[in-house]
Amino acid sequence: MAIESSAAGLAAERATKADEIALEECIKQMEEETDVLLLHEQGDRNFHMTIARMTGNAVIVSMVEALWQQRDQSPMWRRLHDHIYRCNVVR
Template identity: 35%
Template sequence: MIFSSINQNRLYLKVADQILDLIKQKDFSKGDKLPSERILSSELGVSRPTVREAMVALELADMIEIRTASGIYLKHAATKSAKLLIDGGPGPFEILEARQIFEREACALAAKRISDEQLDKLEALLDAMLEENESLSPTEKADEEFHCEIAKASGNSAIYQTVMWLWQLRNESDLVSHFHKQTRMDGIRPIIEDHKKILDALKARDTEKSRAAMDEHLHRVIESLL
């Protein structure tokens, strides 16, 4: 396979377009298995999260099918004129990376400023999260409220509004919503133990432990989604 190296500052859509070009050039047929994300990441010179975002864009465009623990398969043969038509907003991993930056600092600030009432609310949201995880039709509403409540408890309205906006991006983007819907179908749920560690650190009013707990949690989320 011959790929041209992709500049790191380009978005996942550039990667998706080049993979689409590969499909056209190599005359892949319906049902053919495509190179793995790891191979594509190496060949294209971009990170695996970027390749994963590109694959989700192609899946949402109904070009490919991602089969867990099996691989990536071409759903429809691509015509020479085929184009990728999808919104160009931030991808799911871009949003997660941004959340990791803002939410770990929000958590550190919250450790100093959170009220007892807010701690009680987080405790209730943790219980709600567990119930959601066990539901036959799981959502992540309690997870979202848990994270946004911590951002609110930081006492910094700019950070709070930024975290709210990142969750809004996550919920309103077709690409990102599709991605998280698929991960829920694959059995990936909010990690209760991680959220309990975050809550325990906040209860202890420990700034460093709170920052570390949130940072480790979101890093684990990124790794699990890969």
């Protein structure tokens, strides 16, 4: 929470029109992924990484990347996503 909220605040202060467009594209991608029940949320990752890059702070970018890598390698997250995917496919 501390990393993402700090990154979001800093990114908001430095946002350009191009950044806003990039975030809109990420949101569009997330909506499309939700519509087709994709297991890998690349749009969500892109959204958070775009915000991190908008800060202009390499340490924040590195920390956000590390958090995503930890999540990807976590057996708990894999099981949770598998469960959510199976539940949504059955509907």
